[in-house]
Amino acid sequence: MATIELNNVKKVFGVDGAATEALININFSANKGEVIAITGPSGSGKSTFMKILGGILSATSGEIMINGLNYGDMNSKQQSRFRLDHIGFILQAYNLLPYLKVKDQFKLVDKVKKTGNMSADEWKQLAAELKVTNLMNKYPDELSGGQQQRVAILRALYTNPDIILADEPTAALDGQMAIKSMELLQELAHKQNKTVIVITHDARLLNYVDKNYRIVDGQGEFIDTDDDVLV
């Protein structure tokens, strides 16, 4: 069974004359243990696709199945709980809370999700790998973009999600750290059987993915990962 399945998904923003068809007819599936790149030109629908996948945005029509459950059948409370338990988001805006020091971002997670998070040892080890150990007493606005992005990766992985949705997770990182982060995501998929879906414009990262789902003008298809068509 696929972990994620989208059938005939459509998303229209606005109404009548002002309507934008961001996604026209999306059919997509992802399995456990896979890293899938989402590529395509600017404005083609990639972020919209990712938001629908993560339940941040609802589809205009179509079916979204995650871990065998129909997302559309859940009420908003069930959807929030499902997201917390199963999905790790690494978004462009880093989703760190501005009024909390880095270390307190994790304490907050412990309050809302009391079980199943990383152990203290796992957390320390990953923090060291991502080079964020010495940033724990800082507020997000005291960090560079790359530092915020690395903390956001740690924060997203802290809950041990089985699905990781990342919107350009390496955009603010230097080359070496970008590769290291992709290796980390690939390892999580291949060794821990997680599903990793990554929007990227960076051709180098295609070396770390199993499939490339390309979206153009709201329509998507799987293409060969050797075709490094990104824009």
Ligand SMILES: Nc1ncnc2c1ncn2[C@@H]1O[C@H](COP(=O)(O)OP(=O)(O)OP(=O)(O)O)[C@@H](O)[C@H]1O
């Ligand atoms: N909240 C919104 N309201 C109205 N239109 C929107 C909204 N969000 C996105 N769109 C439109 O939907 C289309 C797809 O946008 P989307 O952000 O998904 O593209 P993208 O492929 O992620 O682009 P980029 O690579 O530049 O981030 C665009 O035409 C965009 O203007």
